[in-house]
Amino acid sequence: MDREVLRRLCLLNQLSLTDTQKDDVISFFADRDADTAALDAIDTEHVERMVHVMPILTVVREDVVSQPFSREDLQAGAPETDEGYWCVPRVLE
Amino acid sequence: MNKIVIDDMFLTVGTPTTAGSKMLEGYNSLFEAEVLTRLNAAGYTITGKAKVGEFGVDLLGETSYFGADYEKDTLQYPAAVQVKSGEAEAAVVLDVNGAPRRGAAQNNLVALKPTYGMVSRYGTIPVACSGETVSVVAANAADCREVFAAMAGHDAKDGTSLPESMVDAGKAAVTKKNKVAVLSSMLKGTSEEVQAQIAAVSENLAKNGVEVVTVDAETIAYAGAAWNILMSAELCNNVSRYDGVKYGYRTKTYTNIDELYTNSRTEAFGELLKSAILFGSETLSTENYQKVYDKALRVRRVISEAMKALLADCDALLMPAASVTAYSKAMVEADKYLPYKENFYTAPASITGLPVVVAGGVQLVGNAFSEDVLLDLAELV
Numbered sequence: 001m002d003r004e005v006l007r008r009l010c011l012l013n014q015l016s017l018t019d020t021q022k023d024d025v026i027s028f029f030a031d032r033d034a035d036t037a038a039l040d041a042i043d044t045e046h047v048e049r050m051v052h053v054m055p056i057l058t059v060v061r062e063d064v065v066s067q068p069f070s071r072e073d074l075q076a077g078a079p080e081t082d083e084g085y086w087c088v089p090r091v092l093e
Numbered sequence: 094m095n096k097i098v099i100d101d102m103f104l105t106v107g108t109p110t111t112a113g114s115k116m117l118e119g120y121n122s123l124f125e126a127e128v129l130t131r132l133n134a135a136g137y138t139i140t141g142k143a144k145v146g147e148f149g150v151d152l153l154g155e156t157s158y159f160g161a162d163y164e165k166d167t168l169q170y171p172a173a174v175q176v177k178s179g180e181a182e183a184a185v186v187l188d189v190n191g192a193p194r195r196g197a198a199q200n201n202l203v204a205l206k207p208t209y210g211m212v213s214r215y216g217t218i219p220v221a222c223s224g225e226t227v228s229v230v231a232a233n234a235a236d237c238r239e240v241f242a243a244m245a246g247h248d249a250k251d252g253t254s255l256p257e258s259m260v261d262a263g264k265a266a267v268t269k270k271n272k273v274a275v276l277s278s279m280l281k282g283t284s285e286e287v288q289a290q291i292a293a294v295s296e297n298l299a300k301n302g303v304e305v306v307t308v309d310a311e312t313i314a315y316a317g318a319a320w321n322i323l324m325s326a327e328l329c330n331n332v333s334r335y336d337g338v339k340y341g342y343r344t345k346t347y348t349n350i351d352e353l354y355t356n357s358r359t360e361a362f363g364e365l366l367k368s369a370i371l372f373g374s375e376t377l378s379t380e381n382y383q384k385v386y387d388k389a390l391r392v393r394r395v396i397s398e399a400m401k402a403l404l405a406d407c408d409a410l411l412m413p414a415a416s417v418t419a420y421s422k423a424m425v426e427a428d429k430y431l432p433y434k435e436n437f438y439t440a441p442a443s444i445t446g447l448p449v450v451v452a453g454g455v456q457l458v459g460n461a462f463s464e465d466v467l468l469d470l471a472e473l474v
Contacts, residue, residue, distance in 0.1 A: 016356070049387060089347070
């Protein structure tokens, strides 16, 4: 991990760090890299990945039309609304 | 028993849900978590919400945006304090990264993290979805059993909720062996006090007719490293939704959309969370996916099979819940990444989804669906 990689990760994750924080994170990554390297002691060449600890069943049901929440309820937490529409920050320059 | 406190990882109607983060300060949900609906239907009263660390990934709540709780210089887990003081008879909490188990151990309470999928996660704040489990902390095993019974069961709204047929078959396959194995490889780095707790629990179990043996399985000691990778990767994905537009906090200083996203996330997330996000992101990058994330998924299977093999011969694996019996303010302030180190002890149950009971300050990890057996053991401790 170096500052350039960290800069790219910050950009990807939309985060900004101070110089002190960058040093902390680089040190944190060094510890994690050591942990990760230690995993090489376990031979996993013929081992399948375990994504789910329990079997996941696909849940299938009929579509049912319902109106669980009113427009007013849904917009109650919005910072700004206008005649029933959500107002969001400008996204086009 | 009637009064239950929940932690701030459950969606509630009428009171905000923050997950301990500035990002969700003031967020009000339109629906409540399934667990709360079930507890209310069973006659329990939810007395309030306990603070959690930001998105539940820290030691005991020290990263909460709303402040850490210390008593006489010792870090406290708010939900456990409520139970210990008698203000609530039990706490229902989301075990994301072991905090409830550490909190129960520190306060000599009993905690049950059930088999993954036994309790609905519908309406909980998602963080590390492949391992996090709704859990109970109470004064004794009987109270844990009662609350667990009220909230367990299939929920069609949660895709990871196990069907009743699978749970019934799993429970029927559990046989009591009256034997517990101390996992010596997990004692690494523990204080003398923690080792004394392991010895005391072993002695109490033996006095009550349980055979206690010591086993070594070095593989299981890698659970912490593998879990840190998987937990961080899942967290990174789950918190990517918080961008300052759809939920919670929005920065006041931006001139374009990129600044809006970046400033909102930078101002709202704490330092541990930012580090976890960045680490999770790196594990999922093109360069690292195979050698880090994919490797951790394969190690997870190796660990699961190693634990299953050990549990074929005993009811539970006895291991510490933490390296120490309490965290001082100096310890917490000296190392903001201590949770990643302490995961060494709680990760085996998190990464495998196996049930675990905390009693007498230590953990007893059992076979899937063996909650009753584990709580029987807790009663002997």
